[in-house]
Amino acid sequence: xxxxxxxxxxxxxxxxxxxxxxxxxxxxxxxxxxxxxxxxxxxxxxxxxxxxxxxxxxxxxxxxxxxxxxxxxxxxxxxxxxxxxxxxxxxxxxxxxxxxxxxxxxxxxxxxxxxxxxxxxxxxxxxxxxxxxxxxxxxxxxxxxxxx
Numbered sequence: 001x002x003x004x005x006x007x008x009x010x011x012x013x014x015x016x017x018x019x020x021x022x023x024x025x026x027x028x029x030x031x032x033x034x035x036x037x038x039x040x041x042x043x044x045x046x047x048x049x050x051x052x053x054x055x056x057x058x059x060x061x062x063x064x065x066x067x068x069x070x071x072x073x074x075x076x077x078x079x080x081x082x083x084x085x086x087x088x089x090x091x092x093x094x095x096x097x098x099x100x101x102x103x104x105x106x107x108x109x110x111x112x113x114x115x116x117x118x119x120x121x122x123x124x125x126x127x128x129x130x131x132x133x134x135x136x137x138x139x140x141x142x143x144x145x146x147x148x
Contacts, residue, residue: 002028002144003046008053009035009066014124015087018133019053022085025137028144035065041073049081049116049144052108055124056088056100063100070107077113081147083140084108084119085133116143 004026008019016034023030033043035054044050054066061067069075086101101119108115120136123129 002049002147004028004030004049004051004144005044005047006030006032006051006053007035007038007066007069008032009055009063009069011055011057011063011065014128015053015055015063018085018087018122018124018128021130021133022051022053022137022140025134026141026144035069038069038073041075044075044077044080047080049083049147050077050113051083051085051140052104053085054087054100054104056086060102061100062103066100066104070104075107075111077108077111080113081116082108082111082113083116085122085136086119087122087124087128116140 006019006022008015010016019032023032054063057063084101084104088100101121117140120133122133
């Protein structure tokens, strides 16, 4: 069975809500950790799948807790799979992939891990795109099931 760790960065609680919803939607156990609480990257060692959830802030900036995690530690995801969910405000924009997603991908591509599914950029303002999230979650669940 897969060992799944979901790491989220959340300043105002929105990303934590989405992370919790994912945990409830998957058919296998998922451990959830706030990026701010990770003091040693060895906590990732027992997991073969790591999920990263964070929001975009300001002018395409990564959420502070997640940025700190990537800057403090050179994560080693060799032999692991990862997936990314970015929250932001995309209503009215032509490009849905900007900011936090590209920053996270930069660090994760260098980590030696393998991306499990396409990243999901979730509209979160003025309302959360739960339908899109459910579709992405179903695809993630399918990939996880294939790994077993």
